[in-house]
Amino acid sequence: MKRRLPPRSERALTDLEACVLGVVWRDGPCTAYAVRRELAASSTPRWSDSAGSIYPVLDRLMALGLVAATARSWGERGKKVLAATAAGAARLRAWVPQVAAADVCGPTYDPIRTRFCFLAVLPPARRRRFLADAARSTRETLDRLRGNASRRIRPDDFEALSIHASVCELEGRLRWLGRMRRGLTARRT
Amino acid sequence: MKRRLPPRSERALTDLEACVLGVVWRDGPCTAYAVRRELAASSTPRWSDSAGSIYPVLDRLMALGLVAATARSWGERGKKVLAATAAGAARLRAWVPQVAAADVCGPTYDPIRTRFCFLAVLPPARRRRFLADAARSTRETLDRLRGNASRRIRPDDFEALSIHASVCELEGRLRWLGRMRRGLTARRT
DNA sequence: TCCATCATGTAAACAGTTACATGATTGC
DNA sequence: GCAATCATGTAACTGTTTACATGATGGA
Numbered sequence: 001m002k003r004r005l006p007p008r009s010e011r012a013l014t015d016l017e018a019c020v021l022g023v024v025w026r027d028g029p030c031t032a033y034a035v036r037r038e039l040a041a042s043s044t045p046r047w048s049d050s051a052g053s054i055y056p057v058l059d060r061l062m063a064l065g066l067v068a069a070t071a072r073s074w075g076e077r078g079k080k081v082l083a084a085t086a087a088g089a090a091r092l093r094a095w096v097p098q099v100a101a102a103d104v105c106g107p108t109y110d111p112i113r114t115r116f117c118f119l120a121v122l123p124p125a126r127r128r129r130f131l132a133d134a135a136r137s138t139r140e141t142l143d144r145l146r147g148n149a150s151r152r153i154r155p156d157d158f159e160a161l162s163i164h165a166s167v168c169e170l171e172g173r174l175r176w177l178g179r180m181r182r183g184l185t186a187r188r189t
Numbered sequence: 190m191k192r193r194l195p196p197r198s199e200r201a202l203t204d205l206e207a208c209v210l211g212v213v214w215r216d217g218p219c220t221a222y223a224v225r226r227e228l229a230a231s232s233t234p235r236w237s238d239s240a241g242s243i244y245p246v247l248d249r250l251m252a253l254g255l256v257a258a259t260a261r262s263w264g265e266r267g268k269k270v271l272a273a274t275a276a277g278a279a280r281l282r283a284w285v286p287q288v289a290a291a292d293v294c295g296p297t298y299d300p301i302r303t304r305f306c307f308l309a310v311l312p313p314a315r316r317r318r319f320l321a322d323a324a325r326s327t328r329e330t331l332d333r334l335r336g337n338a339s340r341r342i343r344p345d346d347f348e349a350l351s352i353h354a355s356v357c358e359l360e361g362r363l364r365w366l367g368r369m370r371r372g373l374t375a376r377r378t
Numbered sequence: 379t380c381c382a383t384c385a386t387g388t389a390a391a392c393a394g395t396t397a398c399a400t401g402a403t404t405g406c
Numbered sequence: 407g408c409a410a411t412c413a414t415g416t417a418a419c420t421g422t423t424t425a426c427a428t429g430a431t432g433g434a
Binding site for chain 1: 204207208211214215232233234235278281282284285286287288289292293294295296297298299300301302303304305306307308309310311315318319322323325326327329330334344345347348350351353354355356357358359360361362364365368369372
């Protein structure tokens with residue numbers, strides 16, 4: 001029984017690893033706590049803000065030599081100030097442009113769409129309600145995002161600019177939901 | 190040290206569990222293998238088509254009484270024909286409309302957007318290339334999806350209709366990428 | 379003085395992936 | 407006869423989450 005998983009140093013970074021590396025590169029020098037807060041505040045809460053995920057990832061990045069820590073005295077345990085190394089920046093530069101590969105550019109996973117696939121399980125009246133609820137909830141999020149996006153954004157603040165991506169995505173979803181709604185209503189008569 | 194995770198029967202279904210339940214409900218009676226093929230063929234390959242994920246999930250669903258299996262003789266191990274129980278259909282009916290809750294209606298996780306957030310790590314010329322590559326790759330996927338969506342779709346085939354959601358999403362992404370591209374180019378001069 | 383926030387971690391549980399393993403059936 | 411597909415699973419691993427645990431700092 002031969003297991004030959006490639007050693008970690010040869011494997012591609014996971015999205016979480018790359019993301020943490022990116023935050024350290026962009027915001028560093030900073031503490032692990034700050035990274036955690038940053039990820040939690042992200043408009044897409046893909047990852048939990050738990051310590052249990054960030055610290056192991058940072059340990060891995062340090063073992064790979066992509067992130068370096070310098071100790072500062074603080075309290076009993078001290079604190080570590082993190083920064084991306086030159087190798088870390090290079091690794092990030094290699095990771096970012098990988099868009100053609102695999103399924104990076106395909107449709108994303110959308111819980112609404114997944115639920116919609118099984119809409120036949122609901123009676124017709126509740127199908128319409130589903131679409132109405134989804135549209136309302138999406139519109140609420142959209143309004144909130146538009147509020148954030150209307151601020152003045154520096155042209156190199158790519159994270160802030162990325163809010164526009166979410167806006168366009170949700171606008172697309174609303175168009176789709178509207179179409180589906182009209183489809184259901186048309187058939188009702 | 191008290192660990193009190195709620196017992197499985199009280200916990201909400203994960204999206205994968207609900208999805209497998211949904212496929213069994215919709216396509217059943219069918220084998221586990223057919224469910225696996227179905228998930229693999231899904232336009233959003235969120236989950237791998239591996240046996241190692243499907244069989245444990247089906248075991249859990251059976252333990253919960255949401256899916257029932259009847260054995261058929263086939264080869265040495267036999268085969269199991271699966272179908273959703275009444276409780277399974279009820280559970281699915283409860284799961285589908287949960288759209289207001291939590292982050293179901295927020296922006297999805299988009300690897301492109303995540304990469305974009307760290308675009309500052311690239312020199313300006315490569316930033317433009319990133320956007321061009323992402324747009325080309327997205328357009329390719331979009332053309333393929335539009336091909337599928339142009340077929341005649343029965344009005345209650347919600348899975349087929351859900352392709353339109355992916356189309357709208359990718360159209361939204363293209364609009365965003367175009368805007369970002371113009372933004373970069375404008376500043377270049 | 380007390381509370382929110384800053385700060386660092388660990389242990390257990392769990393979900394999901396990868397790789398391995400086996401065999402039957404069907405069509406060329 | 408052989409390859410593709412149908413069919414069912416297991417074992418090891420790994421990444422992530424949940425919950426627990428501790429303590430410092432600074433402001434009300």
